[in-house]
Amino acid sequence: MSKTHAKTPTTFMSDSDVVDRVLGHIAAGTTDRGTDVWREPVDHYRSEDRLAAELALFKSVPTAFCPSIALAKPGEYIARTAAGTPLIVVRGHDHKVRAFKNACRHRGAELAAGTGCAGAFVCPYHGWSYGLDGALLGIPHQDGFPDIDRLEKGLVEVFATETKGLIFVCQDDPASDAGDAHDLLSGVPDVLASDQMIFAENEGVGEANWKLHLESFLEGYHIKATHKETFYPFGYDNLNVIEVCGAHARVTFPFQRITQLAEVAPEARDVSDKLTYLNHLFPNVILAELSHHRTLGILEPLGVSRTRITTYHMTKSSAETDKDALLKTAARDLEFVNGTGQVEDIAMVEGIQRGLKSGANEALTFGHFEPAIVHFHQQMAARLGSM
Numbered sequence: 001m002s003k004t005h006a007k008t009p010t011t012f013m014s015d016s017d018v019v020d021r022v023l024g025h026i027a028a029g030t031t032d033r034g035t036d037v038w039r040e041p042v043d044h045y046r047s048e049d050r051l052a053a054e055l056a057l058f059k060s061v062p063t064a065f066c067p068s069i070a071l072a073k074p075g076e077y078i079a080r081t082a083a084g085t086p087l088i089v090v091r092g093h094d095h096k097v098r099a100f101k102n103a104c105r106h107r108g109a110e111l112a113a114g115t116g117c118a119g120a121f122v123c124p125y126h127g128w129s130y131g132l133d134g135a136l137l138g139i140p141h142q143d144g145f146p147d148i149d150r151l152e153k154g155l156v157e158v159f160a161t162e163t164k165g166l167i168f169v170c171q172d173d174p175a176s177d178a179g180d181a182h183d184l185l186s187g188v189p190d191v192l193a194s195d196q197m198i199f200a201e202n203e204g205v206g207e208a209n210w211k212l213h214l215e216s217f218l219e220g221y222h223i224k225a226t227h228k229e230t231f232y233p234f235g236y237d238n239l240n241v242i243e244v245c246g247a248h249a250r251v252t253f254p255f256q257r258i259t260q261l262a263e264v265a266p267e268a269r270d271v272s273d274k275l276t277y278l279n280h281l282f283p284n285v286i287l288a289e290l291s292h293h294r295t296l297g298i299l300e301p302l303g304v305s306r307t308r309i310t311t312y313h314m315t316k317s318s319a320e321t322d323k324d325a326l327l328k329t330a331a332r333d334l335e336f337v338n339g340t341g342q343v344e345d346i347a348m349v350e351g352i353q354r355g356l357k358s359g360a361n362e363a364l365t366f367g368h369f370e371p372a373i374v375h376f377h378q379q380m381a382a383r384l385g386s387m
C-alpha cells in the first residue's frame with residue numbers, strides 16, 4: 001500500500017474568486033477541465049474483495065459520522081454502523097464525544113439502536129450497565145462472575161474527534177497512520193456553525209455501489225441530460241469550478257442568477273443563493289452548501305450494490321435571521337433538491353449498477369469534465385493500489 005500522496009492545495013478558493021472564475025466561464029463558454037482521463041475497472045463496483053479493502057480503508061481514516069449539533073447535549077447518542085461496525089457515538093457528561101463498539105461485554109448484545117438520550121446504557125439482555133464514558137457500572141447478581149475485572153470490561157472505545165462542526169470516527173488507531181489522519185481532518189472545509197439547527201434527517205437505501213452514488217454528486221457534465229426539467233432551467237450545463245484540497249474536493253454548481261454578482265464589489269458578494277458548493281469529504285461523505293440549507297450525506301456500503309444514505313439537513317447559521325423564517329426557507333430549499341433532482345440521480349446510478357452485469361464495459365471512463373471523480377479514484381488507488 002502506497003502512502004505517498006501527491007501534493008494538492010490545502011484550502012478552497014474564496015467565494016469572490018469562485019464567482020470570477022464562473023463569470024469567466026460564462027463569458028467564454030468554458031468550464032474547469034482536468035488533465036487526466038481515468039478508467040476505473042467495472043470489477044471495482046462489483047467485487048467483494050474490493051469492497052472489503054475499501055471498508056478497511058474507511059476504518060483506517062477519520063470519516064465523518066454526524067454533525068456536532070446532532071449530539072448537542074450530554075447523553076445524546078447515535079447508534080449506527082460505520083464501515084460495517086456497529087457503533088454508539090455519545091456525548092458524555094464532560095461534553096466530550098466518545099465512540100464505542102455497540103456490543104455488550106457479557107455476551108455481545110447490542111446496547112442501543114437509533115438515536116436517543118440516555119444517562120447510561122443498560123444491556124437489554126441481562127442488564128449489565130455502562131456509563132457514557134464506557135465504564136462498566138453494574139452487573140446484576142454479580143456473585144455469578146467472581147473473577148471479573150470491571151475495569152477491563154468497559155465498552156470497547158474507538159477514536160472520535162470533533163472539528164469544524166463535525167464528529168469523526170477512526171476505528172483503527174489514528175496514530176498508526178497519523179500523517180494521513182491529520183491531513184484529512186485539516187482539509188475539511190469550515191462550513192458548519194454551532195447555532196445551526198437540524199430540521200430533517202433521512203435514511204434511505206440505494207441499490208448501487210457507494211462509489212456510483214458518490215460520483216453522481218461530483219460533476220456537472222450530466223446537468224442537462226439528467227436534470228433537463230429540474231436543475232438545468234436554473235443552472236448551466238457543464239459549467240463548474242472544480243477544486244481539490246488534499247484528498248477532498250469541491251464542485252461549484254452556479255445558478256444563472258450568479259451573473260447579478262458581476263457588478264458587485266468582491267468584498268460585498270453574497271453567493272448564498274447564487275451557487276451550490278458540493279464538498280466531498282474523502283472517502284464517503286458529501287457536505288452540500290445550498291441556498292438556504294446545508295446537507296451532510298454519509299454513504300455507508302451495505303454490500304457491493306447496496307448503499308445506505310444517511311442525511312442531516314441543517315439550516316444555515318441563524319446569527320442574524322429569525323429562526324422561523326430560516327426553517328421555512330430551508331424546508332422549501334430541501335423540497336426542491338430532494339423532490340426532483342435527487343430522484344433522477346438515484347435512478348441513474350441504480351441503472352448503471354444493473355448495466356454493469358451486461359459486460360458491455362470493462363471500465364468506466366471519466367474525462368476532462370469529471371476531474372473531482374478522477375481525483376477521488378486517484379486517492380483510492382494511492383491507498384489501495386490497483387487490487
Ligand code: FES
Pocket residue numbers: 104105106107108109123124125126127128
Ligand atoms: S449480553 Fe449484555 S448483559 Fe448479557
Ligand SMILES: [Fe+2]
Pocket residue numbers: 216217222226227341345
Ligand atoms: Fe445530479
